[in-house]
Amino acid sequence: MNLDELIAIDVHTHAEISKDGHSSLSPELFGASADYFGSHERPTIDQMAAYYRERRIAAVVFTVDAEHATGHPRISNEEVAEGCAAHPDVLIPFAGVDPWKGRAGAREARRLVEEHGVRGFKFHPSIQGFDPNDPMAYPLYEVIEELGSVALFHTGQTGIGAGVPGGAGIRLKHSNPMLVDDVAVDFPHLKIILAHPSFPWQDEALAVATHKPSVYIDLSGWSPKYFPPQLVRYANSLLKDKVLFGSDYPVISPDRWLADFDKLDIKPEVRPKILKDNAVRLLGLKESAK
Template identity: 85%
Template sequence: MPVREPGGPGINVDELMAVDVHTHVEVSKDGHGSLSPHLFGASEQYFGSHERPTIAEMAAYYRARRMAAVVFTVDAEHATGHPRISNQEIAESCAEHADVLIPFASVDPWKGRAGVREAVRLVTEHGVRGFKFHPAIQGFSPDDRMAYPLYEAIEELGAIALFHTGQTGIGAGVPGGAGIRLKYGNPMLVDDVAADFPNLKIILAHPSFPWQDEALAVAVHKPTVYIDLSGWSPKYFPPQLVRYANTLLKDKVLFGSDYPVISPDRWLADFDRLDIKPEVRPRILKDNAVRLLGLGS
């Protein structure tokens, strides 16, 4: 399948201080939220109140900090009944700010063949570089064969699959957790995906509480699996995550903030105090992502 050149015009890698591989679009141009008001209210109680910037505002924020950012939403229409933010809208808005923003998409795997067709179109016509999965919210196990046609298309397109792993704050405090099942966040469920699609580039998002050791094992064992550090302040990282980031996984750990829930400013300030080797810091903040995303090619 023909694929647009990676990276997008205008990104000057040499001028970047960092690449944030995990940011969320929480509101569309017409004001539609990525979560239902009920879930968003619960999320604010869990994470703290925060602004919901537009894509243009996100671009200005990252441009001022000499950073690039991967941008996406979550499509969980099947499980939640809440209409998603348009992937095409996000991709087109990112194209207007291609010096700092890198579009990812999210396609609910329950959409079957229609979802596969959409994924192909998003990559080939709109320059999307990867796809965000949130199995707990989308209501599926990552190793469910139902999702395999979508993984196959993403692998063939040369795009990236980014999976939420670990606990989620979405639904926390809501009766029954709003029906969200935490078991789908176990990184070992992604190990099957990595084994069955050996050329699929995968990011395990977040320190994977309570399955951190499982995430480390998968990333060490499977050559195409990476870990991003989003969603947590670095001062709370488990010691084994820091140890592996400094050693065996120094080329496979990525800076991610989870903006706007956690700001890059806060994350980086805490990262400065983390016991990371000086030669490893630039790999985590920028170099590993540049290589994975193909920004330097």
């Protein structure tokens, strides 16, 4: 990975389809997501690599394992990791492990890091049906912290299940960032990303990220033109070293996000931190051998 040539690092993109056509979401949930965000293509990992390479952007890629709550089988973490390994100049593998898997999930996480080069793990508490501070997830966090990996938590409202009766059983309360504050206390060296402007808990997310040294915020899932003013204010000041560019591709394209970000009132010296430098430091990225 040639860091000097990259203009940005997108820390939040989804592998939505496997090589054999298996979707990361059930047809019901995918249909609701498409209605909420607008219809979009579901690129393969190879297609994602080509897309990001053309734009000189690197991307963190993951899927979500919510098999316990939804009954829908996940996309293989190994497939995601191997797909990213084929494009190390632009793709960075994360994984999804259902916290309901307990110690079996912790063993899987260790194997994915040690044998497949996974750098972090994505959690979606609302879809997975758990509170981030539930002790049943702690064996998994222990491994992630020990190995120096990143735990990325969806926070705030989700478009998944929106408009489906009962929200398809998805409970928004699980994604309150204050629940992650407990995780940051109990695992003080665990690197944590709070994903998205955390509507309706934006102030809570800012408080946690300001108070806990290991907690970062990514800006995915929203066009920057809709960012709450307090988020922009903190990104420009107290959290300038802890805010990260993320798009939520493919539901939001980096092209749209970056175009709107250009119009945002962000200090010139802060822009490169948000777009790339903070992610390089958090993910421990290094230049590839020439």
